[in-house]
Amino acid sequence: EEIVRHLPGDGKDINRPLPPGELIEVCLREASKDLCLKPFEVFAWTSSSFRRSNRSLxxxxxxxxxxxxxxxxxxxxxxxxxxxxxxxLEVLRETVLYKASSWCYGPESQIYGGGFEEVMPLQKDDEFLSIKDESLSVEGILRQHKDFPDAGKLMLTAIMLAKVGDDAMVEEHMATDSR
Structure with a gap:
């Protein structure tokens, strides 16, 4: 319902549930900060096979x-x-990348039918990936972003921080503070 409200006419003309792919496309078309996390929510509640067959999305x-x-x-x-x-780290927690990564890969993530790592890991271990293969991971996708040359370290920190979660950060700060 939250997504459909953004359709022309507030989605009142729609008398059927939209398939997940269409919901995601609506969010991408709107390109708003309000809706940009919704596709990850939709992907999380679909099957692993849906995620795999809709990798480009x-x-x-x-x-x-x-x-x-x-x-x-x-x-x-x-x-x-x-x-x-x-x-x-506090500022990174407020970024959309952090929130998306947390939703998909974080310790509190609630994923249906297999994890996102199966379809698109955050990082690839292979250092010799070709440009064509970069999109096989979230890091590879971020490497293609216009700001990556200058802010790549921040972007990668945001997605990796979300994967380990806030508990790890609290433990790290407590260890640092006690020194």
């Missing part, structure tokens, strides 16, 4: 998520203001 969702935050501004402000690691 999943790639578009990651590209859209990466474009929602101003990564260049983040890197410039963090450098200019000399943010501590703690502040950087």
């Amino acid at each position: 999943l790639e578009e969702c990651w590209k859209n998520a990466a474009s929602q935050d101003d990564w260049i501004a983040l890197i410039q402000v963090s450098t200019a203001e000399g943010w501590s690691d703690k502040v950087v």
